[in-house]
Amino acid sequence: MRFETIREQALNAWTDFDAPGKPRILVGTATCGQAAGAGASLDRIRAYAASRNLADRVWEVGCLGLCYAEPLVELSQPELPRILYAGVLANDVEPLLRGYFERGDLRPDMALATMNGAGAAGIARFADLPMIRSQVRVVLRNSGIISPGNAYHYIARGGYEGLRLALSMSPEQVIEEVQASGLRGRGGAGFPTGTKWELCRKAKGEPKYVVCNADEGDPGAFMDRSVIENDPHSIIEGMCIAAWAIGAEQGYIYARAEYPLAIRRLEQALQQVRDMGLLGSNILGTGFNFQIRIKKGAGAFVCGEETALLASIEGRRGMPHSRPPFPAQEGLSGKPTNINNVETLANIPVIITRGSGWYSRHGTEKSRGTKTFALAGKIARTGLIEVPLGTSLRDIVFTIGGGVPDGRQFKAVQTGGPSGGCLSAEYLDIAVDYENLAEAGAIMGSGGMVVMDDETCMVDVARYFVEFTQRESCGKCAPCRLGTRQMLRILTDICNGRAKREDLDLLEEIAHVVQAASLCGLGQTAPNPVLTTLRYYKDEYEAHVRDHRCPAGQCPGLLRYVIDPEACTGCTACVRKCTVNAIAGKKNQPHVIDQETCITCGACYAVCRFHAVTKV
């Protein structure tokens, strides 16, 4: 099929989808939506639509990034503004839809924003939402806008135009364009993508391979999952362009098996483009051949490390090996292999269609373009955002994310997952790019940002991440396998008040050795959460060790619950909750907790309505 024909069909499909003259119901059913209950809501919506003869006007779309507001439903009807509704649970569906479609009731109480630019009374425009206003959505250009299962939607919005253009260019020109864009690897290390492609193109050996690393594993990170679920074709197109540039005919997508929806979307998308002749033999009649296969990862975090990932594709145990040789020289089956992360690849089609000049206008001198971040933790608006590199942490956490909820104080933001670090409030004004984060002791990583408030114990945070890395260490090199174990033991001792002052020095010494001696990135960065918290929150460590006290009141081993006799009304609610019978006291008389018996589970603290139980 000629591309013009495909394009024409796509535009027809899009016109049908987007026609202002027709009613339309969009439901966000990405994983975040489904977790919030979008599945049940969708059933009710379909039932309603069937009754109104609108069955073919209901569409499942992806995630707009406003995950905190899921399930999100967009309603559209001629003459009425298009409106995005938040938190539409199953029971809300019928009243909402009846109101909107049958009575023209816009329900401003549930509305989040208007979607087609027009305003409506009491409802903000989407582009003016504080979470949206400062975003620049390149990678997320189609997220939540199109139906991810429909290739025509992707094509209608400019999809595969990048591939068509690239195939009219020489591979060297494509590489030059990517180099000029300044795009750096979005998996975290930030290696210039164009340079990587050039190395692979020039490497000796046939055949060559293109691999998409979709083995996202950092706790709190979900950028890649979201991009695949919402816009699978952007990755496929990016891979096709990469394959043309380096001279590969076979590609692999290495995706976690824990992302079933993402894998389903990819499988569907691959079949669509194979049928259209955009993938396979003689793509678009140019003689270029390229195939893509999906390889499911079996759940090892370390398989996100590129050499371990390649071993896993080959069917071997996923263990890293030393570089050099780099995969661009000797990768899959010893052949030159280009590995890019999901987000990196999703940028590629736009760089080709809009040009490197347009792309590199965003971002900073050394870090061009935009970056997605997954906002999680103690932040008002959790979700997925995309901002130009160089945006300040403060803008991200407070302006876009809405700051720390429940009136608590901001304490730290953790970037880069288990390999990253915790940055304190004094770093809120740094411009987020690769260099600045590294200088502060954290890393860009793949883009997870976990916000912590003043009730978070930083020793416990370090302990949590080290527990993660020690469990996920592949076991190959001794410092990572054993050093993380030793760090975990000391951190656990600190949290339980069993550690001594010398243990802090020993912890730091081990951390430096693990950093210096480990084989791969996992081990080399595993001490980062420890070293950054030691650097910025040393006083918290010392309080644990010296005073046997957890300032954040989180470490169960250091906590005592006491009952303020003044405030206690003797209601016995806590007595009944206590599973170890540690609370004594008659009805209507102040109760007392026996500290010997208490296991500091916190049940009494949670149940007391009079704030009589306090942590000390």
Add this chain to the structure above:
Amino acid sequence: MPTLTIDGRTVEAKPGATVLQTALDAGIYIPHLCHDEQLEPYGGCRMCIVDIDGSRGLPAACTTQVAEGMVVRTDTEPVNRVRRMVCEMMIADHPDECLSCTVNQTCGLQKVAAYLGVRSQRLATTGRQAVTDASNEFFHRDLRKCILCGLCSRVCHELLGVGAIDIAGRGFASRVTPFGDTGIGESTCESCGQCVDICPVGALTGKNEALPPVRTVNTICPYCGCGCGMELGIRNNRIVRVRGDRGNPASRGSLCVKGRFGLDFVSASDRLTTPLIRRNGRLEAATWNEALDLVAARLIAIRTAHGAAAIAGFSSAKCTNEENYLFQKTMRAAIGTNHVDHCARLCHASTVAGLARAFGSGAMTNSIAELEHSDCIFVIGSNTTEAHPIVALRIKAAARHGAQVIVADPRRIDLVRFAAVHLRQQSGTDVALLNAMMHVILQEGLADEEFIRARTEGFAAWRPTVIDFTPEQGEAITGVPADRIRQAARIYARSRQATIVYSMGITQHTTGTDNVLALANLAMLTGNLGKEFTGVDPLRGQNNVQGACDMGALPNVLPGYQAVDDAAVRDKFENAWSAALPDQPGLTVVEIMHAAVAAEIRALYVMGENPMVSDPNLNHVRKALAATEFLVVQDIFLTETARMADVVLPAAAFAEKDGTFTNTERRVQRVRRALDPPGQARPDWQILGDIARRLGYPMQYRHPAAIMAEIAAVTPIYGGVSYDRLQPHGLQWPCPDADHPGTPYLHQDTFKRGRGLFHVTPFRAAAELPDAEYPYLLTTGRVLYQYHTGSLSRRTQGLERIAPPGTFEIHPRDAEREGLAGGDPVRLYTRRGSIEARAIVTSRSPEGTLFMSFHYGEAAANTLTNDALDPVAKIPELKVCAARLEKRPDTTGGR
């Protein structure tokens, strides 16, 4: 050659070498625990981190390639501080049991800790829970002591190609384990023990290694023809540990399960310790003088009464070159008969006959080490993994480096896992298969015209005989699809350097010589001869079967393949030996048996052979041995044959004497005395000297070195061989003079016979094929865990438990037809006899074919086999006969 600076010293490195290997080669120690030069760089223990100018962080020396001008410091305080902490981590994760550990003082972790000066223990012990596993017959696994260096699993994957173990789990739960966390005894482990050898700590230890050896002796393995170097660890006149000799060019430190763990026979309690004489029908202990006098007197009496031609001798492929030389010299010069033969008749007689005709020399043309660099290896009729395990390692390595392996074997043997093509020809149809392949090569213009023109003769007469034989005709006879025949032919012929490897599957047929000639034709047709990494390589089955042939333990040739019927040769030997020599070729093994039944042979002297298990048609062998007037058996055990003897002479085992073995690649290697023989047992060379003297032919030598000097003087191919030249790598014959370096591959510029000769080899069917009465094709072979007649391997209990006697393989469809389940007892019949055995139901053997190993006297497959002979080589057809089976009631309740 890149030059770099290590600790201020200028060091030259091999291009592509690692910093660690370069430093170690230059005598600069860098601590390391997971490195082995035979394996791919790993970088796991991180002990070898070094400081390199301009390098980010502290790279591991084992995974860093040298570069010109590199400046490396191996011993700085920052580097050692990091190493010390990593070492402390390992010690904290390791049981505190050094004093009671088998490897105390030889432990790699102790060595590194000592080098780094780790004294205090600041880290808490991890208390890792780990299994101990005693399920292997030969070694213990104590994973509490494991440091996860991965050497064991890597050697198992990379070097052995077995992959029985790998690291499983993640993080702190990582462990070396077989698939499914079973005991290693239930895994695919072949018990070669290479992992035990390479383990740097006490996690893997031999079960017999409670006390370390007090001294070590380097010698050569007594089992198959690979000729592996071994280091015997000796304590209290017993072998307590066996390790591979890394300096040995054939084996490079590898050993199989038999070599490493199967030497219990040496100190077995039933070794013969005194001469025995049959009195009143019973074998009774006697003195050496009584026994030797009796032997001499009876032989002289029989010679006087019936002539020297009434006496025959079987020499031994297990004995040294020196002993074989003396045996045939005794038979020829002291007794006067050419009736001397040995078990080579039963294995490679057709090779000697075939290759001698085609090329002029009947031995492996190229060397074992060359296999690894060949582009294509055509393995036909050789279950290499089981019969020649260490040669198989080179084939597997070649496959790993990208060589194409073609396997032609009716059974799905282990090497099929590494093969590009598997041709499952019907047993006994090899000539048809090869002719069809050569048809393809000719048809498709893949022949090496230049080689054929310049180096061969007989091509024009031969060509028409295959040009009409299409792959489709080949398919009709062999059962191999024609397209697969074409594919194999193309792979072989298009490879730059292709090697043929074969063994008993080719030779033990009535068409054995034709099979060999067809292979020779194939190699000549494609020019794969006279160059490195090519050739026709018959794998010899016994540790010294090559040497026994070289030494003239054959009825038609004197040492060095010099014909007995050549008067000039006889003149030379008569002068050298001061004796008249018989001028007619003698009888072969099977012919001697027939002659004994016919009372033409009246006395038989058997040195280190056990025809009562090894020879075809055993009922006939029993009749023959019983018919002799006088039977002498010289052995280390009272074998099935020795039990029938009139005199039994107790001999020394391989570890109890000096001498040489010649392995399958013509490499003459030193065998060294490590132990005293038990009781009154004596080395064969001394016994033979005493017999000869009593026969009136003085033959005394001080030491085997003196015998070798005599061998060199009369045997041109051994002309340059002497004991002082055999250090450290041995010599490959031909080695005509003292300055000759030996010959890794034959026929370089010219064939031994001048030009290579094409022979016409039309297809002939096997002597006995399945029919209505005997519907199955029975074939025999070896298993990895046993050896030949079992007199050595079966004395190691672990081997016996892994491979117990009395089983045969049958295809599932045949089993279903016969109503058989695995383990069912069966009686197998052929026209020659019957035995009991239990069924192993497996598709390894093809439908219609039964497979049985021949190692077991009590269920001897050779009761069944056919003694029909190849007309040229007189080798019996051990690989094909017709059989039937009868299901038996199970009286034991199954196994």
